[in-house]
Amino acid sequence: MKIFRPQPLFAVCDYGDIEKGIMTGGNINRGDSSTKQSGFTLVEMMVALFIFSLLSVAGVALLRGAVTSNEVTDAKLSDMAHMQRLVSLMEADLSQALPRPHRDQQGDRVAAFVSETDSSGRGFLSFTRGGQSNINNKPRSNMQRVSYQLNDGRLERLQYETTDGGAISEPAVLLEGINNLELRFRDKRGQWLSSWQTERLNDLPRAIELQFEQNGRNYRHVFLVGTGYL
Secondary structure, X not given: OOOOOOOOOOOOOOHHHHHHHHHOOOOOOOOOOOOOOOOOOHXXXXXXXXXXXXXXXXXXXXXXXXXXHHHHHHHHHHHHHHHHHHHHHHHHHHHOEOOOOEEOOOOOEEOOEEOOOOOOOOOOEEEEEOOOOOOXXXXXXXXXXXXXXXXXXXXXXXXXXXXXOOOEOOOEEEEOOEEEEEEEEEOOOOOEEOOOOXXXXXXOOOEEEEEEEEOOEEEEEEEEXXXXXX
């Protein structure tokens, strides 16, 4: 007769094997508890700092170049604006020059167009122009006497309160740093003259050539005078 023996519900564990596994670093099915740590080495940090320093130097150099270029551009534009102002004023004045002699403060008659580069009193150009607006409704005509002079390298424009005599306004500085200013005048025969000699008090040149040096550069401008060339 076969005898039935019941099987144990729980497996018998050998605690000696468990302790042996713990001592030898074995894992008892507790999942994967290992962690991996990563970072930059000192060499990698030095390389990154070196690259960053190169980029910083390049950025500063680029910014400095842009600032310098902007300053040079602003200076050039300012010079061009001042030159354009001079050309516009002289063109407006000379194109409306009138063959009208005037009287000085002593009452003497003076030619309509005077050019004396050696005289600081009259300037290198002095004449009467028309077409002057009278905004303040002063008791005067639409004629105005203007003068251009060179004073310590500054090209200045002056205007008189009245056509004959009268007070002179404060000079308006048009250009600075002017050297070697030269003038030539085209007479009614079409010849260019280095100095203006009038045969009659109301004579005007047909054109004027103005040459000067500024900041190492030479400039040349030609202006028509009055309407006699038409």
